[in-house]
Amino acid sequence: FEAIAAAELCGCCFELIIVADNFGVATYAVFLFTLTIWWGRNxxxxxxxxxxxxxxxVEGEVSFKEASLKIWAQLMGGCCIFRYVQLYWWFELAETHEGRAFEDCKADLQVNQYLGAFIEGFATLCCRLASKVISEKDARFGAFIDSFIGTSLVVAAFNYSGGxxxxxxxxxxxxxxxxxxxxEHIxxxxxxxxxxxxxxxxxxxTATFRNMFLTDTKTKSE
Structure with a gap:
């Protein structure tokens, strides 16, 4: 399932590059927001x-071997899907696909590697903390809130590290x-x-974080 999910994610995001290049980051954000909700549900x-x-x-929930195998499956699914994407781009069924199948790609990193790593790391930290809080609170519109936060951070980092x-x-x-x-990529x-x-x-x-963001949950449980 990890290989299939990664292939779907990367296949869609190859097409989102086309959307961003031709219709702007705002349109890209709308599609990303919608897709993130769909992925989470399926x-x-x-x-x-x-x-x-x-x-x-780190939590002791899986072994290193099991995690490594799943990460390898993700990499294979994500990287192999390009051949499929390249094929339908090559057919040029849409005007926006013209010349894209064999076009040289350019890196999205517009800042030095250390600042780029900080941006990716800090935004990932924010995304993961937000997801954990939303999950624990069991928010009614949690999927929408989570997707909105993630999409907003992607847009904020888009012109720096690619997000x-x-x-x-x-x-x-x-x-x-x-x-x-x-x-640099690594x-x-x-x-x-x-x-x-x-x-x-x-x-x-940490107690500080939980007191800041999860006090309502604690009160309800008591």
Missing amino acids: WGSATACPYTYMEQI YFNPVLATALKWGCAGNSAL IVYWIGSCMGAVLSVPLFK
């Missing part, structure tokens, strides 16, 4: 994102693109995002 336990399993390793917040997605879409070395999109996600685990458990 993927079940699949996440298409490696750091969720890194969080589970991927998912190492598999960034690798499938931008690995080997002109403008970034392999090391630092920004893998180390940055994964550190932000892993940091969310202990931070979410």
